[in-house]
Amino acid sequence: MRQICTLIFIFTTVLIQAQTVKGFKQYADKVVITMPEGILSIQPLTDNSVRIRLSANPEVNVPELVLTSKVPSPGFKVSDSPSKLEVKGKKIIVRLDKQSGALSFEDNSGNIFLSEKAGTRILKPGSVRGEPCYIAGQSFESPDDEYIFGLGQFQDGHYNLRGVSRRLTQVNSQISIPFIYSGKGYGLLWHQYGLTDFNPADNFVPLEKQEQPAVKTQAADVTTTAGTQRRAQSQSTYTGKFSVPEDGEYSVFLDLGDMGNRHYVVIDGNACIDQTNMWLPPTAGALVELKAGEHQVQVVCKADNTPKISWKLKDDLTTFRSPHAKLLDYIVFAGSADEVIASYRNLSGNVPMFPLWAYGFWQCRERYTSGSHLVETVKEFRKRNLPLDVIVQDWQYWGNRGWGVPQFDETNYANPEGFIKEIH
Incomplete structure (x- = not known):
């Protein structure tokens, strides 16, 4: 009996020593956990979404430019045991493995749909052009039958993004949105405002x-x-x-x-x-x-x-890494694509609808070169009985006035009021 007690004591001692959780505190809207690498926050946002943040400094302050809606905090429960800590929402459960420090995410049926890869969480000091910052990164397990969609508007031709390397930057003809949706039934918003590498290739x-x-x-x-x-x-x-x-x-x-x-x-x-x-x-x-x-x-x-x-x-990983961050920050959404987008819209604000006239056909090209070019194009559409509701001038209407000056060049766009009236 004494030997059994000794073994239990040794096992418990080893388990405690191996744990990455130093302590946690429950608040009305989140659970804050002290980890060796910083302060980990698990914050349910809606019934099917949760925000994960890791900061080295509890006083870090980042402006909310995306999650602008004031949504009431959903109810949640916290369950604590020697091996794990669980934050249970109505449609999503977050489990922290106390030994590895990794998080996993379950739906309300108990199915794990997303897991962090243990040991891949990154939050370390860095600098960009002499400005101190943090390098933030996280890898998630990705089974070989997973399909991943999103990240915005790219020219590389990829549909399923699993394993593809991309750099998320905003440039002409490319719109980067650090959001993915998985065929496994979840969405993920990597909540960083700066450059992000998706599945970075480092060799x-x-x-x-x-x-x-x-x-x-x-x-x-x-x-x-x-x-x-x-x-x-x-x-x-x-x-x-x-x-x-x-x-x-x-x-x-x-x-x-x-x-x-x-x-x-x-x-x-x-x-x-x-x-x-x-x-x-x-x-x-x-x-x-x-x-x-x-x-x-x-x-x-x-x-x-x-x-x-x-x-x-x-x-078999999906990795995000941002070299100019203040903290590690991401949001996980559970459910179908419609449910995920509905929750995203709820948090970021509903997009107003276009006016009725804007739902028809838009004619657009690289640019039109003159007012008469615009007028004759519209006339040709009408002549051929082709529906047309909007025609886009785009750029270079300013001539030699200087880049982007919001005034028509008189040489090629004489009498703007006249040709616009004729178009209408």
């Missing part, structure tokens, strides 16, 4: 610029402060070698350093990224099957781009 390939341009100098339309102008552009070729440790599917990531007009990456003679247009974002990713061993890579881009290539083995 970089040394590239060497070749002496001769890959393509002869060509004339192309480029954007200037005076409008579109014809300019000579040349392209350069970079080559490199890299080795991968095993056969498998790899994520390859191209970073040009600035917007470009060509994304072209060739591995072992096969193009894995191939896009050409005037409005390409700085980055693009692809999934490629590679054999273990050495591989040759070639990049063709504008001569003034400074390309980087990196790679990672596709794994």
Whole structure:
């Protein structure tokens, strides 16, 4: 009997020593837990959503630019045991494993739909251009049959984002939204206002610029402060070698350093990224099957781009990482796509509906060049009995007045009141 008691005492002591939870306190709207890496907050927001925050400083203050609605805190219960701490809402349960420190999320039927990968939570000091900040990151387990959608408007052509590397930046033709929805029945908003890497590829390939341009100098339309102008552009070729440790599917990531007009990456003679247009974002990713061993890579881009290539083995994880953060912050939503979006809208504010006239066909192109161009286009639609409700001028209506000046150029847009009245 004495031996049994001794074993129980030893086991309990080891369990306590291994725990990552130093203590917790329950408030009316959240549970705050003291962890070795900082203060962890579990805050139910609605019946099917919960906010997770980890900060090194309990006094950290970040303005609420997304979750602007004042939604009453839902009811929740807290259950504590030696091995776990649970925060139970009406439709979502958050479980903290006290030994690993990882969180998992269940629906009200007890099905785990999302789990943090133990040991992947990141909140460490960093700096950007001399400004102190934190690097925040988290990886979540992703089974091989998961489909992940979202992240905004990209040109890379990917539908299922599982394993794809993306850099979430706002540039012309690219709209980044750090929100995903999973076929496993959950949504996740990575609540960071700055740059975020999705499934970052951290193995970089040394590239060497070749002496001769890959393509002869060509004339192309480029954007200037005076409008579109014809300019000579040349392209350069970079080559490199890299080795991968095993056969498998790899994520390859191209970073040009600035917007470009060509994304072209060739591995072992096969193009894995191939896009050409005037409005390409700085980055693009692809999934490629590679054999273990050495591989040759070639990049063709504008001569003034400074390309980087990196790679990672596709794994069973979904990872977010932000290099300029104040804290780790994300929101998990449980349910169908409709339920998730409804909850998101409830928290961020309902979007007002367009006026009735705006629900018809919008005619839009890169731009129209004059008032008569607009008028004649509308007349042609009417002549062909094609429905048209809105026509978009877009940019460069200002001529030589300066970039973005909200005034029509008299040379090409004489009598604005007259041609707009004629359009109507």
